[in-house]
Amino acid sequence: MVKIQSVDKKSRAERAGISAGDILISINGREINDVLDYRFHLTNSKIILKCRRNGEDYSVEIRKQQYDDIGLEFETPLMDKKHSCENKCIFCFIDQLPKGMRKTLYFKDDDSRLSFLHGNYITLTNLHDRDIDRIIEMHISPVNISVHTTNPELRVKMMHNKRAGEVLSYMKRLADAGISLCGQIVLCKGINDGEELLRSMRELSELFPAMQSVSIVPAGLTRYREKLFPLEAYTKDEAAAVIDAVDEFAAECKEKYGARIFFCADELYLRAERELPDEDYYEGYSQIENGVGMITSLLTEFNEEMNFIDEYLEGYSAPRKISIATGVASYDTIKSMAVRLEAAVEGLEINVYKIINRFFGESITVAGLLTGKDMSEQLKGQDLGELLIFPSNTLRAGEDIFLDDMTPTQLSEIIGVPVAPSGETGAEFISQMLG
Secondary structure (H helix, E strand, O other): OEEEEEEOOOOHHHHOOOOOOOEEEEEOOEEOOOHHHHHHHHOOOEEEEEEEEOOEEEEEEEEOOOOOOOOEEEOOOOOOOOOEOOOOOOOOOHHHOOOOOOHHHHOOEOOHHHHHHHOOOEOOOOOOHHHHHHHHHHOOOOEEEEOOOOOHHHHHHHHOOOOOOHHHHHHHHHHHOOOOEEEEEEEOOOOOOOHHHHHHHHHHHOOOOOEEEEEEEEOOOOOOOOOOOOOOOOOHHHHHHHHHHHHHHHHHHHHHHOOOOEEEOHHHHHHHOOOOOOHHHHOOOOOHHHOOOHHHHHHHHHHHHHHHHHHHHHHOOOOEEEEEEEOHHHHHHHHHHHHHHHHHOOOEEEEEEEOOOOOOOOOOOOHHHOOHHHHHHHHOOOOOOOOEEEOHHHEOOOOOOEOOOOOHHHHHHHHOOOEEEOOOOHHHHHHHHHO
8 A cells, every 4th residue: 555645637547536645555456565566557458446535445447548647646756665775795885884974875775676667786685485476477677686696605695694595596587487687796806706706607697598697896895894894806917817707708608698698897907907898899788887888888989979070069169178077997088088089179178187086995996986075175276177077977866966965066166167967978078078
């Protein structure tokens, strides 16, 4: 049962007599507890809604096209509370946050509904047989899974959850039912790499074609790891060894299945000081949200758009001087793009600033974890020109605020120039640079 927050004016629900504050109990006799129940059972062209008002139950019938909405709004997007994580993973990034930040930053979600709605990765430990049955019935696909290892005993130890091993069997149930899966392995040095990584890749490949792709991502380690499990960052040679092992197995998968399946995150290539693969290697960038192929994608788009630079110049006014803030990992890439664009455009000056992550620790090099404090302290007093571009993924999802609670407006006030989040494509990069 879920409470109806509001009813759209002139909607089918309003015409049927449903009001804000009513309780939705069921659709066509099926109980409604959250957004997945609601969306799935709403797809019928004839629906009978059972509701409750002031303790009295009533029913209404609505006819519509299969996928039409009926105009009900609920208290939360999930129509329920988020499911929090029940694990205590040895590499958990949230456990490595400093004290004193917003409470919402310390919330660990592990919600299968967010996997379906927003692409979040889940560990499966919050799910039970009835949940798997519902996913199969509704054919929710894909399901994104934080696997980390297929060794049940090791998974229990890494996640400190006694169910972590047994729930691995859910992947085969989902695969057998035709549900598409995407996997993620957060790699911890000396724990789930080496032979354990080979085992995980071998067993996950057996789920192909349901298991569409798997990212291999090194654990992010901040400077706030007191009293946490001792973990070390990969050295240059160790990162290279991981890449070689993954590439060798992925090549075997390519020959056997026609797909690589397994991909290393860009961060491993940067640590190994290896050249990033070309676009064809990534087979459609299925794991780009996990930082796999992100740099190659940006460079490829940028290079393609540079062939049409004359079209971008139609509204350009020289001279123009702007600045870009980025992380250590992406600095060389962004700098190379800026240099090439400057050479092609008269009167354009782009300053690229490498921001060291002192908030979380210098071992954190990705741009998405930069904070307003680090940017403001390292950019204050610099000749930034007329605008500063900062990485858009430094902002909290759905919020206009950095991880340290500073806002872009506050950053602008400190450094003395307007600021704007970056675009995500090569075309957007060029457009922003040229105004």
